[in-house]
Amino acid sequence: MASMDLTRRDVNVLDKIKDPESDPSTNVMLDPSLPRDPHITNTSVYERVIQKEREIILSMQQLELQLAGLRPKTVAEPVQEYKGLLSKLDNFIEEYPNYASLRNNRVQALRRLYGDTILLAGAPTTPHRLIQSPEPAEATRYARIALEDIDMSIALLTPCTVFGAMSPQAAKTLSLAYTQRAAIYHTSAKLMNGHAVQVEESRREARWTKLEFEEAASHDFAFGGRYGNEIAKGLAVSTNPTAKLCGQMVREAMKKEYGPSRRKGLLRILALLLLLAIDPRGRSTQPDHQGKDRVGDLGDDVKMKFLKVGRVAIITHGRYAGKKVVIIQPVDSGNKAHPFGHALVAGIERYPSKITRRMSKTRQEKRNKIKPFVKLVNYNHLMPTRYTLELEGLKGVVSNDTFKEVTQREDAKKTVKKVLEERYTSGKNRWFFTPL
Structure with missing residues (x-):
């Protein structure tokens, strides 16, 4: 040959x-x-x-x-x-x-x-x-x-x-x-x-x-x-256990959707497979007014096993679709303000830029800066990954109460920004700091 x-x-x-x-x-x-x-x-x-x-x-x-x-x-x-x-x-x-x-x-x-x-x-x-x-x-x-x-x-x-x-x-x-x-x-x-x-x-x-x-x-x-x-x-x-998760989601959806109409069930399974395998951002799904995907339930009981504190996930819908986030506080059963499973997450809106040895120290520091965001996200709009991120610097700083006052949210974002920039400059969790 x-x-x-x-x-x-x-x-x-x-x-x-x-x-x-x-x-x-x-x-x-x-x-x-x-x-x-x-x-x-x-x-x-x-x-x-x-x-x-x-x-x-x-x-x-x-x-x-x-x-x-x-x-x-x-x-x-x-x-x-x-x-x-x-x-x-x-x-x-x-x-x-x-x-x-x-x-x-x-x-x-x-x-x-x-x-x-x-x-x-x-x-x-x-x-x-x-x-x-x-x-x-x-x-x-x-x-x-x-x-x-x-x-x-x-x-x-x-x-x-x-x-x-x-x-x-x-x-x-x-x-x-x-x-x-x-x-x-x-x-x-x-x-x-x-x-x-x-x-x-x-x-x-x-x-x-x-x-x-x-x-x-x-x-x-x-x-x-x-x-x-x-x-x-x-x-x-x-x-990679993420592949196993996708398989569990498909099996769960088949149990729930493979009902009286065989054609309807197959079409929904096909839509789910396309969402998981082809479109990582999940833009093909349209949420209804209750925040649930029309392609069918992805198996929240399966997802909850993965959506824990420190888990890195990808947002699949909305303004931050395609952004990587780390789960700070999962709320499996929802609450009065948000009566559905959701998670408090922190992510990166603007990622750091590439640096080289020839750049000055001032320019390197400027290009290492990160613009974070803190947000409540529906479980149906999160795709978990196999990665995790240590949250020692964020414990007790960001919570559901953070969203009650604008000043609290801004202070929380500053803390998140500092922790993430320290992680990036130390070379840890590199995958988290690169855009999809």
């Missing part, structure tokens, strides 16, 4: 087909001239560190060959040998706590010992893990270490700004960190129905549901793919 050269535009189109939420404008900027690790810039020190790291990794590889039967066994207790190598990694990390690759390798060793089911109590045995029945306290301790190592690796290697450059080696390590955490979350979501989560109460994962594990796994797979892991990029699409 003859080879074919694809342009950058062709590659972007293919990526968009595989993942409709991909954004070519936020591709990672790789610069081989940068240090391979941003926290060890001295070349001689870095060479000494990676040499010692390679020795430990090589010992693990030799042990794996013996376990696979490809080399004669030289150790009687492979688990103890593995723990000894893990102890060497522990000591090495204490010496170089800001070297992300070491933490990434320690997570890989812990996954080999305890498996990707390390977060679950009484998980079924698998041939991939060396310790089949660990003590609960031991598993909980190492689960905390693994999750903290991944969090630290991501924090150490993530660029400070959206358009910050990084070395290819740093991008590869960051991609592996995201992919490893995604694998743990994905396995936990699959086996969670029959097993309890076994992590320390201080960890956010201790309070997660199966859906939240699925969302986190899809998010991490997406970032793993963004930083160069093609397998993670493919898994991000297949594990």
Whole structure:
């Protein structure tokens, strides 16, 4: 078969087909001239560190060959040998706590010992893990270490700004960190129905549901793919729970609308499919005077499972159609003023502009400015996404009482503006700050 050269535009189109939420404008900027690790810039020190790291990794590889039967066994207790190598990694990390690759390798060793089911109590045995029945306290301790190592690796290697450059080696390590955490979350979501989560109460994962594990796994797979892991990029699409939500909505609508008139039911299902699959803004639907879509009920009981505090959604009708918003306060049953399910949301009316290194600091600050809005939106006019946004800076600032006085609303918008601009300049939640 003859080879074919694809342009950058062709590659972007293919990526968009595989993942409709991909954004070519936020591709990672790789610069081989940068240090391979941003926290060890001295070349001689870095060479000494990676040499010692390679020795430990090589010992693990030799042990794996013996376990696979490809080399004669030289150790009687492979688990103890593995723990000894893990102890060497522990000591090495204490010496170089800001070297992300070491933490990434320690997570890989812990996954080999305890498996990707390390977060679950009484998980079924698998041939991939060396310790089949660990003590609960031991598993909980190492689960905390693994999750903290991944969090630290991501924090150490993530660029400070959206358009910050990084070395290819740093991008590869960051991609592996995201992919490893995604694998743990994905396995936990699959086996969670029959097993309890076994992590320390201080960890956010201790309070997660199966859906939240699925969302986190899809998010991490997406970032793993963004930083160069093609397998993670493919898994991000297949594990996206938003697709499952659309399927649930269609099934719910079929139950309610597939009634006496077969033709009428099929037409409404077709309209719903077009709304979900083709027109992300939902402009084809016309709400009646009660604020309900004529294409039929989209299954509010299904939607409510997704419309929680911090969920990112897209407005599908009205002045702000197509704008991304974050849910601040959901009101499932409505209230006296608004007798229908709705949510208090904050969104971006004017998005920040692209900046480059050559721009002055004053111009960069001006182009980083955001114009927000705060609004009550009917549940029928919100399309949930798989993304979430932390709302620590907005708790208690914006509520339904905000709309009673104009001055309160303006003060709330100023607070929202400050929080969103801080998030944008820190490089967090990048998808939220790019228009559709």
